[in-house]
Amino acid sequence: MTASGALSTEQAAWIHGVQRAVVDNMEQAIHGKRRVLQLVFATALAGGHVLLEDVPGTGKTALARALAQSVEGTDSRIQFTPDLLPGDVTGITVFDQSANVFEFHPGPIFANVVLADEINRASPKTQSALLEVMAERQVTVDGTTHRIDAPFLVIATQNPVEQAGTYRLPEAQLDRFMIKTSIGYPDGAAMMRILQGLNRDQDDLNPVISTANLVEAAALARQAYVSPLISDYIMRIVDATRAATEVRLGSSVRGAVALSRLAMAWAACQGRAYVLPEDVRELAVAVLAHRLVLEPEAEFDGVSAVDVIGQVLMDVPVPEENPAE
Numbered sequence: 001m002t003a004s005g006a007l008s009t010e011q012a013a014w015i016h017g018v019q020r021a022v023v024d025n026m027e028q029a030i031h032g033k034r035r036v037l038q039l040v041f042a043t044a045l046a047g048g049h050v051l052l053e054d055v056p057g058t059g060k061t062a063l064a065r066a067l068a069q070s071v072e073g074t075d076s077r078i079q080f081t082p083d084l085l086p087g088d089v090t091g092i093t094v095f096d097q098s099a100n101v102f103e104f105h106p107g108p109i110f111a112n113v114v115l116a117d118e119i120n121r122a123s124p125k126t127q128s129a130l131l132e133v134m135a136e137r138q139v140t141v142d143g144t145t146h147r148i149d150a151p152f153l154v155i156a157t158q159n160p161v162e163q164a165g166t167y168r169l170p171e172a173q174l175d176r177f178m179i180k181t182s183i184g185y186p187d188g189a190a191m192m193r194i195l196q197g198l199n200r201d202q203d204d205l206n207p208v209i210s211t212a213n214l215v216e217a218a219a220l221a222r223q224a225y226v227s228p229l230i231s232d233y234i235m236r237i238v239d240a241t242r243a244a245t246e247v248r249l250g251s252s253v254r255g256a257v258a259l260s261r262l263a264m265a266w267a268a269c270q271g272r273a274y275v276l277p278e279d280v281r282e283l284a285v286a287v288l289a290h291r292l293v294l295e296p297e298a299e300f301d302g303v304s305a306v307d308v309i310g311q312v313l314m315d316v317p318v319p320e321e322n323p324a325e
Contacts, residue, residue, distance in 0.1 A: 007223040007273040015045075015217050016271030021208040022070045028205060029066040030059050032190025036183055038269065039286060040067065040155070045218045045265040048178025048258060049134050049154040051119075051290065056159065058183045064115040064155045071214045072207035073112030073151065078130075080122035086129035090139045091146075104141060109133050110148055112211060116156040120169055127169065130154070131176050151214045171249065171293055178258045179283075180290035217268075224264035225274040229319040233277055234259050240312040241288060246298035247308060251291045259287045277318045285309045 023037045030037060040063065043050050052060050061077060068075030078089060091107035108114065109130070116130060133139055134154050139146045156177065158169070174180070186194065234256055242250030263279040270279075289305040 006225055007220055007268060009273055011220050012224070012268050012273040013271050015221060015268040018209055018213060018217050019045075019269040022067070025070040025205055025208045026063070026066040029062045030183070031193045032186045033059075033183055036181060037063070039179060039181060039283075040153075042262060042265040042269050043178050044151060044153045044214070045221045045269070046178060046258075046261045047218060048262065049156070049176065051174070051177040051180040052155060052157045052182055053160050053180060054157060054182045054184065058185060060117070060155065060157050060183060061115055063183065064113050066205055067153070068111070068113040069205040070207060071112070071151070071209055071211055073211045073214075075113040075115070076108035076111040077115040077117060078108050079117050080119050080126070082121060082123060084122045084126050086126050087141075089126060089129050090133060091141060093142045093144075102142070104144065104146060106146065107139075109139065110146075112149070112151050112153065114152075114154045116154055118159055119156040120158040124170075127173060130156075131173050134176055149211075151211055151218065171291070174290050175252050175254055177290065178262060179286040181286050218265075221265040221268040222261070224268050224272075226260060226264060227274070230263070230275050230277065230280065231260065233316070233319050234263075234280055236316050237280070237284060237312055238288070240316050241292060241308065244308050244312065246294055246303050247292050248295050249293035251288045255288050255291045259283060262287055281313055281318075284313055 019038065019041055022041055023034060026037050026041075027034060040050055044067070052063075054060055064077070065075050067073075078084075087107065089107050089109050091105050091110070093102045093104050095101075096103050119127060119130070122130075133148065137148050137150075137152055139148065185191075238251045238256045238259075241247060244250070259280065260275075262283050263275045266279050266283060267273070267275045285306055289309050292305040292308060294303060294305060294308070
């Protein structure tokens with residue numbers, strides 16, 4: 001399947017089928033969290049990265065492994081600790097005495113899906129090394145650049161409860177993540193399925209697509225049509241976050257670009273070749289909320305960034321014309 005120009009209806013339907021197959025497969029390991037799985041898959045298509053803020057034991061590692069196995073890719077897990085060094089993430093160059101040459105030993109970042117567990121426990125220097133790889137898709141060690149194969153998705157986690165001994169992610173680093181979301185605890189029905197399936201091996205899922213299919217789907221999703229009306233709607237939402245009285249620092253330009261790109265991938269995953277205002281509204285909290293810096297008085301009054309985005313979506317008029325035209 002190849003594409004030229006705009007995304008066609010047939011190509012959008014193919015992406016929808018790919019998304020449904022992968023999410024259905026992942027649900028064998030992650031029960032009752034279909035929207036989160038859809039959101040993570042769409043982020044992978046859009047070329048972004050995910051920040052999960054969750055308490056331990058909610059399935060973050062299982063989610064990363066399930067996605068990698070579903071697309072026949074590689075996965076790795078990096079446990080971030082205060083003594084973790086940048087080379088422990090990116091890799092190091094070692095001198096081979098027998099061959100009299102320096103050899104690069106790649107770090108765990110060289111995988112299709114990388115789980116950066118408790119990223120806020122590592123030093124800022126190590127955090128920066130990871131975030132540089134996320135942005136550049138490459139590692140430079142001793143003057144030599146090593147590319148990371150596509151697809152490449154980092155799922156970073158941080159624990160919102162235990163903050164002792166952690167390094168808060170600066171706003172500029174939070175801005176590197178396309179979305180911030182959480183898995184959360186399963187509901188009663190999902191919990192029953194988990195408990196009743198304890199005797200079944202769910203560690204190894206069969207792949208349903210190849211990494212080449214995922215790369216092709218991502219390239220096609222980038223061709224979804226975004227009308228000037230939708231772009232203007234996104235711009236007005238971002239501007240409104242900057243003008244809100246509760247906000248000291250609103251969404252960046254990167255946030256607006258991320259919302260547009262994710263909306264394109266989300267629309268394609270729904271089987272549409274064009275973006276609707278509903279796509280933007282569906283994704284606004286996940287994409288924009290973590291980029292806002294609230295005024296101290298607003299935080300003291302219990303206002304959250306999610307509340308601000310919700311009010312912005314109520315205040316900004318929704319385009320009425322057909323965005324497909």
